[in-house]
Amino acid sequence: MNKDKGVIAIAGASSGTGREMARYLASLGYRVSFSARREKLLKEIEREITKSGGEAFAIRADMALYDEAKGFIEKTVERFGRIDVLVNNVGAGIRFADFENYTKEEIERGVSVNLMTVLYACKVVIPYMKKQKSGHIINVSSILGKLSRSGFAIYSASKQAVEGFSRALLNEVRKHGIKVSILAPAAIQTEWAEKAGVELPSDTRFLKPMDLAKAVQVLIETPPHVDIWNLDMISSEQVIDPF
Template sequence: MKDKVVLISGGGSGFGKAMAVRFARAGCRVLISGRRPEPLRRVAEAIRAGDPAADAEWIRADMCRGEDAEAMAARAMERWGRVDVMINNAGSGVRIAPFDTYTAEEIDTLVSANLMTAIHGCRAVIPLMKQQGFGVILNVASACAKHAWPSWSVYTAAKMGVLGLSRCLYGELRPHGIRVGTLIPGAAPTEFSQAADAVYGLEGDSLKAEDVAEAAYLMASLPQRAMIEELMIWGTNQEVIPL
């Protein structure tokens, strides 16, 4: 993975931050994006402080906007001339609540933040990867893409959309040398859970962002002949009682 160019949306905190650190530690050239410049700057500076030879950059980009996703891809091409790995990690809980309490604006925001971000990220890099004849796209979904829990309806609809997107693109892009997979994490204590006011009822040692980052690295680092289509990672303290 040394010198591979890795783009990670939502790289300022949580899973994305941990992924940036993990890939940079492996010698990858990392570009992270997000809506808030300061967290992004801190992550990139921390990576470079830990290893002065590390190549870590950041760009402010709201992946809900197609033009911002394209700007992220363009920055990578300008800086390094290719995109080896795109990790569509950007997402937001907004608010987890009974379906009939959502406003139309909240629904639009949830779908945009958790599905359209992946769609825009894919659209931005697929033409580049087709020209290269190689590339890996990882779309980060959620356990909600596989299970159903009360009050998670809109978020679940968006993340099931991410899973469907990945499955279709896997078959569509395989002939072009592009490998597409879905990383499906369970509950973890991140800014997402705080922002969504999500209470998981977890006890003991929970799944960590670093664990999810290791799973992402595994998926991205396989040789060209192999791909993990879907990888689901749970914290062993999370009891799964789906509907």
């Protein structure tokens, strides 16, 4: 295997799209670190990648806690010497409800997991990327980062904040050779809906986790002189008015 195409840190990779990104990008020869809270699942992915000849580093971290997010980035740099790509993939749905019916805890948890995780990881990684004079931050948003739907107020607010933040950030860091991309998918076949207690309509057509892994490949393998700021994705069979 052609190792050392670069170092990719994926936050939120014990299941779903993050797990697929770790496996796929490692199979292409990238060295990957990845984080989440479920350590057992992370270790299984690490073993699987290592067994097939890839280089993987599982790091248990609650990315909604600043010190643990910091630890994830720092341990990645300690292990691999650099960090070329950070994929902020942590996110979670909040149960489908009118805003007034959310508890204070649900509001805080929603913002914390969908927004603060992104801010913390970016805050820590930027100095490393600036020093390298290169880097690529990919913030995973959602179609709800662009569209707003009743019943999804906290999730929409957080993902739209991720998009606003990403656009401001790219204005700040492009002069340092750092790219920022927003990856905004519609429905994906993962644990997301079940965990959130969100029942999607039975005719929903889904993207697959591998579609997202390949989208990351497209973003990071685009020639250096090209920036992709937004990559919006939807299953061609899912019916939503795009704008």
